[in-house]
Amino acid sequence: SENGIFNAILKSHVDFSGKPWPSISHQAKDLVRRMLNPDPKRRLTAAQVLSHPWIKEDGEAPDTPLDNAVLSRLKQFKAMNQFKKVALKVIAGCLSEEEIRGLKEMFKAMDTDNSGTITLEELRRGLAKQGTKLSEYEVKQLMEAADADGNGTIDYDEFITATMHMNRxxxxxxxxxxxxxxxxxxxxxxxxxxxxxxxxxxxxxxxxxxxxxxxxxxxxxxxxxxxxxxxxxxxxxxxxxxxxxxxxxxx
Known part of the structure; x- marks a missing residue:
């Protein structure tokens, strides 16, 4: 009820457990949490809201191990010439932790054995969980495109480089x-x-x-x-x- 919502706000209790919150990005939830701070001195002003990373950076939620936006970026990356891929790696190296937080969490979700790399099998499973129907050949092509050093796995830097938001x-x-x-x-x-x-x-x-x-x-x-x-x-x-x-x- 409206009264229940009002009382929850007064008590500074924001429940992110129910739908749709599990699929909402951490940046978006952080913004809501800060906007609802009951302490006026700590609550975000309108100017601070506009400066929040979620507003400025167009952050996205890793609501599945490999969402459609990231799959699209992988395909775009595959089509790029080698120089553009190298330039992207340079850009990826200067991004802030805040800018790549969602991708970092997605990498961890796909790296199921915590090895620090994504194997072909882990990439295949990540795509399957998304419901993406790609042939074995197409999955291998995506793997080869992101695997810059050609060692058969995708490490963290390679993943960020290949999947970061193109607005960067x-x-x-x-x-x-x-x-x-x-x-x-x-x-x-x-x-x-x-x-x-x-x-x-x-x-x-x-x-x-x-x-x-x-x-x-x-x-x-x-x-x-x-x-x-x-x-x-x-x-x-x-x-x-x-x-x-x-x-x-x-x-």
Whole structure:
């Protein structure tokens, strides 16, 4: 009843055990908990609500071992060129704990033997729990795409890199940080040599790959990648953000 809800709020008792709360993200529940703090001095102001990570970061709930959003990101990751995958790894490395909390919990849920890696079988089970019907070949393709070092398992860094929310790429600071990582001499360009060095660091030594990347990314055909070309590569194929998305539905 309304009186019961009112009294529960007064007593600062927020019950997250019933539906739909088990499938709601920790960030969303944290926001609700802070908004309902009975102490006015500790309760969030409107400005603080707007600055909360769940509002700012578009956090998502790992309500199943591998939800549809993350599966979609894995498929997008599979289609990316090697340089974009390496750039994503750089961006993933500078994300805050708050930004990847949901993915961290999902990784733990899938890593059923607590080995610190996700095996092919664990990935297969995670997909099955979601009700996703993929062939054995498709599951192996996803595994191979995320398994950057090719050791047959997906470690934590590889999982975050392959599944992080694509809105991270729309952030100027993340893109610029990644570009600077590759532009070793601060020339404002990523040269062929710098591209080779970046890929070599991640075990990619195929000159054919480098030529293909340059032909795809180097729009002005000057043999190097400038910042605008780098940003265009990173944003290519990313779903457009939907400003009308209801925050009370997707958590």
């Amino acid at each position: 790429m729309d952030r100027e600071e993340h893109l610029y940080h990644a570009f600077q990582h590759f532009d070793k001499d601060n020339s404002g360009y990523i040269t062929t040599e710098e591209l080779e060095q970046a890929l070599r660091e991640y075990g990619i030594n195929d000159s054919t790959d480098i030529k293909q990347i340059l032909s795809e990314v180097d729009a002005d055909n000057d043999g190097r990648i400038n910042y605008d070309e780098f940003v265009a590569m990173m944003k290519k194929g990313n779903p457009e953000p939907n400003p009308k998305k209801r925050r009370d539905v997707v958590v």
